[in-house]
Amino acid sequence: MRNSRNIRRALLGAALATALPGLAAAQGTLRIAMTAADIPRTVGQPDQGFEGNRFTGIPMYDGLTQWDLSSADKPSVVIPSLATEWSVDANDKTKWIFKLRPGVKFHDGSDFNADAVVWNVEKVLKQDAAHFDASQVGVTASRMPTLRSARKVDNLTVEMTTAQPDSFLPINLTNLFMASPAQWQKLYDAVPASVSDPKQRAAQAWTAFAGNASGTGPFRMDRFVPRERLELVKFAGHWDSKKVPKLDRVVLIPMPEASARSAALLSGQVDWIEAPAPDAVAQLKSRGFIITANAQPHVWPWQFSFVEGSPWSDKRVRQAANLCVDREGMKQLLAGLMEPAVGTVPPGHPWWGNPSFQIKYDVAAARKLMQEAGYGPNKMLKVKTQISASGSGQMQPLPMNEFVQQSLKECYIDAELDVIEWNTLFTNWRRGAKDDTARGAHAINVTYAAMDPFFAMVRFLDSKAAPPVSNNWGFFNNPEFDQLVATARSTFDGGERDKALAKLHARSVEEAVFLWVAHDVGPRAMSARVKGYVQPKSWFIDLTTVSMQ
């Protein structure tokens, strides 16, 4: 009997001894299923929207400035990264001086310095630069619309020039990631001599760079299989010792189908999935998986048309619509995976501004406003809204829009939904409400990111941003708002700038410029073995704090 027990113990010991090294190796590996159908671009300026920045931008690269992703409670704000400090020229407000962090190395061992910054600005802005890459321009230039050039002052100082005074520049620069010029040059030199056209050589060097990326971020590329997986490993030489990852390895897998992601998590093929389908949440929870969510700077709105003849030109109607939507009811519909929106930013945000008009669910007040505007149960207001059936950031557009449609009916608004394909809706958004593609719509449902002031407010509220310049789809035109935008843009003290933006935001809520409905909460589901994860109020996350139990 004792012998048999000893044998069993010995066998168990042998089995554990065999299994433990494997177990230990797997402890530091996190496998993530993304919603993207392909690995976001790895050359420094990711595509695939902010999911790209989240997984192939921020982990592998740093910008001059970065978002503070350390807190789940406070709003995410811009903090120093590769630049330690910055200031605008007192005499010429189009010039900025950025002081760079000393001692920073790229993954390939080369130095980060002013030359590298200038090189990275020129990769997207200087068309005659040898390393100019048109494919990176689109996702970069529109996110720093006023930046024009960069100049080296000394090895650790750079001067940036903008087209006009623009206090938003340090925020916009979170989108410009620093790739290694030395690594690119090495790959450029390795292009076969038979390729003589410099543009072709540069293009091939960038393609090679995608598979041999080098930035300064906390993770470095280890293995890249296009369309299948990207493996990142810890970069122990990161300049911020607090951001050296706890994980040894992160495996990123594109998995666009929501049910496939859920199945992959349930079967243990991955440890973390992005955006589980709302109807899978209960099952995932019941199987012991953790669902995380937090309000993101994201807005799910109806953007109104203000062109002649639009019924939304009447402020009372706009305010009534905002009072008529049962946002808590919609939250239930989405299994809790949204936050009710009462403005572009939530109360408590530095740009909130305490508007006098409070958005809430108050059908009686909404009906009163509609009756004042001349509508009632026997005289319904007919409106048309262009929406999509799917799309990045659109959450669940069909049920959500149908919910809004039903809500508005209670307040004498009969909304027709014009459902069109997502990319087409995008294109129409750029063309504006006056274009034929709007097909007479009085509103459009395109969600937007609200991380920086330009994207959150300026492009919608400034009359100069009307199509074809930017996304003021409805041709909103109010001199008071133009002035508020100009003031915010030319206020260079951070606190004062936030006050100016708060005033702009408060006025936009008072004027009910949008029908604000929801903020996305960036839901993700993960195994209970994932530890140390903090979901900030941001589109982005910090993977360096995460570990595997």
Add this chain to the structure above:
Amino acid sequence: MLVYLIRRLLYVVPIALAVSVVCFSLVHIAPGDPLVSILPPDASQALVEQMKKSYGFDRPIPVQFAIWLGKIAQGDLGTSIATSRPVLQEITKAVGNTLMLAFAATLIGFTLGCFFGFVAGYFRDTLVDRIAVTVSILGVSVPHYWLGMVLVICFSVLLPWRPPTGAGPGSSAAWVWDWEHVKYLILPAVTMSVIPMGIVTRTVRALVGDILSQEFVDALRAKGLTDWGVFQHVVKNAAPTALAVMGLQLGYLLGGSILIETVFSWPGTGFLLNAAIFQRDLPLLQGTILVLAMFFVVLNLLVDTVQTAIDPRIRRG
């Protein structure tokens, strides 16, 4: 035979040209912006115009078509807008993965289809026939997207026997023919095989029934041939049509299935097309559709040739 082959080869040229025109036109007719994959939604119109110029989309459509066709003639399918990788490289890799899946599905579908078809044909109007017919109708009727999800739920989630997604533990780039990798192939291949299985079952059943009612079968039996000998003749007579049907089915399978490959994240042509469609990656979309269409053209040619070789009546016709 040689003349027939030459004539069929000559037909391929205008067909290929027509296919290229359709491929190019279809994606341009579709609404939306071809640069949507590299432009954020908030891009200004000025930036859109600048990018259009950079990628040559500002030129008239016929000029773009001429440039595209000229490059194809040199074996260059262009560069993906979304990834900057050569389209040919993307398609070659995806085609390899789809071939693997398609042949596995064909093997399952053709084997089971022939089996059910012959059994049903031989035992017509019996219980066995009715079971085989039911299986074939189910195979054709069940949405394979749904079936794929059900198989995943059953065999990956509830019973963790097979991995639900992907093409091997370390991606398709590291594929080797061992059990660790082959087990990733099973669920998508089974899902993909149900339609050809159903179609082949129905075709073979009808053929066998038809052949068995012909006079030469009676003659064979009168000559004293055993059932096995008659069966061999039936197989030989049914083979050309069954082969043609399977050839076309293989063509469909080689085209990849957007739905199946997306459900299983199998990195084949369907998965590639899905990404290309949603990213509006025009060069990738055009290149993939062209290659898949040419698959059909070549496959039809091959099937016709094999049929002609097997059945002298076609050659004479």
